[in-house]
Amino acid sequence: MQGKPRILVRGAGVAGMVTAVTLAERGGLVTVYDQSGRVGAGASWMAGGMLAPWCEGESAPPEVTAQSVASVDWWATHVPDVTRAGSLVLAPPRDVGELARFARRTSHCEMIDGKKIAALEPDLAGRFHKGLFFEQEGHVDPRKALPALLSSLLQQGGTMVHASEKAPDSADFDWVVDCTGLQGRTELSELRGVRGEMLLLRCPDVTLHRPVRMLHPRIPVYIVPRADHIFMVGATMIESENAGAMTVRSVTELLNAAWTLHPAFAEAEIVEMGTGVRPSFPDNVPQVVQEGHKVFVNGMYRHGFLLSPAKAGEAADLIFGNAGG
Template sequence: MATVLAGRSAAVCVIHRQDPATRASHFAGGMLAPWCEAADATPALVAPGIEAIDWWARHVPETCREGSLVVAAQRDQGELARFARRTAGHRMCPAAEIEPELDGRFSQALFFAGEAHLDPRAALRALAAGLERQGVEIREGEVEEADHAGFDHVIDCRGHAAAPMLPDLRGVRGEMLLLRCPGVTLRRPVRLLHPRIPLYVVPRGGGVFMVGATMIESADRRAVTARSAVELLNAAYALHPGFAEAEILEAGSNIRPAFPDNMPALRRQGRVLHLNGMYRHGFLLSPHFARRAAAIVFGEDTMETGEAA
């Protein structure tokens, strides 16, 4: 949001909590996968998701545009067929054609050549550095400071922390692991379909992989549970036996903010514009919704108090 506003020559101040562990984005997968995500969401996210890939590539040069791969065990080939029917932008091919290390493990895969991925933590550092170069003030604090600081506009992007202001915002806990496994070489995100434990593995470079992520209908900010850790590790091993020798670098969890339809929304309450409800689509849909919010700020779009967009 700050990057879009600063790009339009607005004077911006970012007030946020300093601790990265308070941010859902700190634990995100960073997959820019509009076609894959449309399998379980509205197809309306595909077009803004495609735009997001270009947006992130402009602002974060390390954005990797290698596509993504979807596989399923032989006994779960029905899951792969169903995924293919619910999505577009893919071709069916042998998994080893795209990821040679999967040779002999998965006979067929769906390859989404147009998708991309990034490291969320590195991406946010890049955005912050870009803002600082433009003279944007970034400071630690709470939203109450903005309420009394004389700003013309206040945009609340706090995720689940804004739940007291948004009664229909719920929390969905996600849990993830960071593994170091130099013996595994994957160039792109790989999704393993499973009727009970869907999994994705996202390469972060240097032999590090993010493995995620659970979807638990709870706003309980507990640490990763033993059950989830075992399931994620078992699924990673099912994808590639090399993960049996992986070093666990981190186990983390946080709360995704979600509205009832699992899609983001803009809502105005007085002088505060809420941008929230990103669910699992934060990196995919945030550029689109930031542009819409900027249009409201600059008077190019109008909203009534309490209206959702």
């Protein structure tokens, strides 16, 4: 191979865009193609964008935490508006025992009292008397971050093929990196879909500075603040590949969690309801798989924003011959 390698990245979700930028930074001539013709299609557009490696350790295997610790720094150096204000974990009074269980399964957190909760989130003053604070975590708005990655790619000489254009021919490239999620199942037969659901609420009467996780024995819920008093509420994990409309049960549970956090959410405006199907391997751990001059980056499960930087680095190491070095 002479000169810079020509690389086709299929899929413009979080895995595809992070991989494309990483490959361009390593010196590749990168073309991105997504059959939707836009950045952030599918589950990535519906994501919470939480950069919470230690919180995720509550239910994820240790390698997920180990590979995602650097993700906050990666995002902060690549896109604007990354918030590094930590994560707050709370529980309704009847479920306060869940905090101790959560703390035992995680690390890098502090058990805090009502006074500290009020200092961190004044709008929650007097509502909760105990919580966990993960100071080193952060969050990002996927709907700003993914277009920012495309801008970065274009500035580095990369291209994106739009829906109105002819799909690229793999034969014209030295490498193909497949980040197409469930579409990759024709070659990655173990992939399955896990449905996630989310709400966007507008609530001018509430201000939050960081994601808040509300613990519940059956369905923990997170509330992530965005600009202009918009809040993303999500966390449902359903073993289903049906990407249809949200169920009444899921909407009710998400709204109840927001209302429990602050009663002003009862008057919030529902801006959007959405579903996404996350590609997942049996162990829920993402993989980078090479088959000749094709590399798969897939199975992001609920860890797309956390693990894409590490997995993109693995793919780049394979392509540029620096694996292990």
